[in-house]
Structure formats: structure tokens, C-alpha cells
Amino acid sequence: EPEVTQTPSHQVTQMGQEVILRCVPISNHLYFYWYRQILGQKVEFLVSFYNNEISEKSEIFDDQFSVERPDGSNFTLKIRSTKLEDSAMYFCASRTTTGGAYGYTFGSGTRLTVV
């Protein structure tokens, strides 16, 4: 079964450093997403990406965050200057053109720890 692959599985970084979280979505999917989940809290939408541009973003996704699909296969989330409160599990997801959760596949996540 096709998978969404995320690397690394765990990243530890110092406050103020830049981090890039990487994702390889399923090859024929057209919509890409980042979600995050702070420990003990709910899964929160960050951003959706379609047709090589951001289609929607949440209030969390401020100027410190950016996304890119540099080469047609990878989908990255960059945090420019990490803060302690950025510590969370970050999930990448992709889906086909059908609506809702149909065809929605999550990656296994990257655990980001900011120290």
C-alpha cells in the first residue's frame, strides 16, 4: 500500500535554529498538508498546498513557517527560528482529488523537540 514517508522520525534542535521537516507524499496525490500535535493536545491543521502554492493556512502558520515542493516529489516544512512551543509531532498528509478524508493518508510523523 502506498505510504507517505516523513524524515527524520525525531529531530532535536536548539531554540532559534532553523529546521526542515521532509515528506514524500504519495506519487499521484495532488493535495498536501502539514498538521501538528503538541503532546497531549489535539491534531491541528497548519497548511494545505495545491498546484504549487499554499491554498489555506491556519493562524499557527505565521511568518516563521514556510512550505515548499522543490522537486515534484518532496514536500518540506521549514521553521525559520524555532521556539520551545514548536515542540510537537508534525504530520504530513496527502490526498487524491476526491473530497473529505477519502484518499487522505498521513505520514508517521516527525517528533520535533526544541531545547
Added chain:
Amino acid sequence: RKEVEQDPGPFNVPEGATVAFNCTYSNSASQSFFWYRQDCRKEPKLLMSVYSSGNEDGRFTAQLNRASQYISLLIRDSMLSDSATYLCVVNPNAGGTSYGKLTFGQGTILTVHP
């Protein structure tokens, strides 16, 4: 009011028990509804979609009441492997502009014990 609200539990039930989870959502324009399952420190995985007519998948039954903006999940004959967090998830799809964004509830923790 929270966009998607669930009783966080925890629910602690013996094997074989029937357990029900409830969820309410605030956006009356929401179009699609789902139950996801999340194991500890893992990604959410789709358990089932929820339809207005109610739908069943084996031991799992989901119901949707659009008038009350209420969603439920019933698990019959609980098994140890059902222990997980159950997430109520809504696709707002307000005016077709949501691009498939999912809104998650806090989750309800279920522990099934021998």
C-alpha cells in the same frame, strides 16, 4: 464553542463491553465527518466515515445527526486491540474553499482491559 468537541474520557472497559463516544461540531456547514483512531505517538488512521443514514463496519457503528450537529461511535464486543484514542474529525468544506482541511476533536481515550 470549540469547533469539534469530544468527551476526553478516559473510558476504561472490560473486554466484550459496548462503549459509545459522542462528539459535537460547531460549523453547521460542515460536509464530511469521520472517526479516526490514533495509537500512542502514531499518526491518525481513518476508522470510518459517518453518514446521515448511519453506517456500520463490523463491530463499529457511526451515526450523524445534522440537526443537532452531533456524531457518535459505538463499539460492540470490545477487544484489547481497540485500546486507542478515538478522534472525531470534520471537514468544514464551507463553500468549497477548505481544500480538504480536517478539523480534529481532542480525542477520547479508550482502554479495554482483560
